[in-house]
Amino acid sequence: MSFSVNSSPTALISGLLAKTNSADQAAFMNLSCVNFPKHLEPEKSPEEVALAIFQTNAVAAGNGVGIFPRMARLNHGCSSAFNVVYSWREKEGVLVVYALKSIRKGEELLTTYTELRRPREQRRAYLTEHYGFYCTCSACSIPEEQSRASDIRLATISEEYGRFATWGNHEISGKEAIDHIRKIWALEDEEGYWSERGRLAADAAWIAAAHSE
Ligand SMILES: [Zn+2]
Incomplete structure (x- = not known):
């Protein structure tokens, strides 16, 4: 998979998330996050929420990083x-x-x-x-x-x-x-x-x- 170097972290995570099925998306969006930007409202910024969830829960997996919803619990x-x-x-x-x-x-x-x-x-x-x-x-x-x-x-x-x-x-x-x-x-x-x-x-x-x- 490749991404334009112009894509922001927010767009990158949302783009990846959009490629998963709805059950995986729901499991992902149910995870907790910390340090969500205070000036934003979560309800109005789902893409920022997705990024914060990623930053909170991502773990090293070989050469990459991954989100493992069960383990993240x-x-x-x-x-x-x-x-x-x-x-x-x-x-x-x-x-x-x-x-x-x-x-x-x-x-x-x-x-x-x-x-x-x-x-x-x-x-x-x-x-x-x-x-x-x-x-x-x-x-x-x-x-x-x-x-x-x-x-x-x-x-x-x-x-x-x-x-x-x-x-x-x-x-x-x-x-x-x-x-x-x-x-x-x-x-x-x-x-x-x-x-x-x-x-x-x-x-x-x-x-x-x-x-x-
Ligand atoms: Zn302790």
């Missing part, structure tokens, strides 16, 4: 609160949502909209600015004292990642690198933050192999 949770991640599978041309932990029947699926290794206050400020909501997920609603402990754990995880990364420049030994992974693993266990497990295990295996002789 997923709400956000921080740290221990989110339980699914998603990724695009090029071969099948589908976006797959993966569970990170066991999910009880009826439990809400929550993904994450942002980098989570930062304190509650910063996460809330970011989510308010970019997504228009003040986060009250289960990780953000814990009592003050527990929240401070969580902030410290998340900051320590970030620091440990920073130290671990120096292995790539040969600044630390393989054993030290694995020790950092162990610390991250233990902290994430305590925090209930499991999304990085696969990656961490792969890194540990890679380091062990590199230092095997």
Whole structure:
């Protein structure tokens, strides 16, 4: 598909939308959007609404971006609160949502909209600015004292990642690198933050192999 370089983002999105069937159009227009221009009225500017919906909900899909109306319904949770991640599978041309932990029947699926290794206050400020909501997920609603402990754990995880990364420049030994992974693993266990497990295990295996002789 090609578009004139003169077409505006608004015209581009509306043009693409017009090519889909009416059920898909309805599913798309039902999605939420943030940062809709304040000087416009949504009822009078459906094309601007479509653009705002696109900007709010589009996700990377291989070399392009896409809108996935069912996945776009997923709400956000921080740290221990989110339980699914998603990724695009090029071969099948589908976006797959993966569970990170066991999910009880009826439990809400929550993904994450942002980098989570930062304190509650910063996460809330970011989510308010970019997504228009003040986060009250289960990780953000814990009592003050527990929240401070969580902030410290998340900051320590970030620091440990920073130290671990120096292995790539040969600044630390393989054993030290694995020790950092162990610390991250233990902290994430305590925090209930499991999304990085696969990656961490792969890194540990890679380091062990590199230092095997
Ligand atoms: Zn939260």
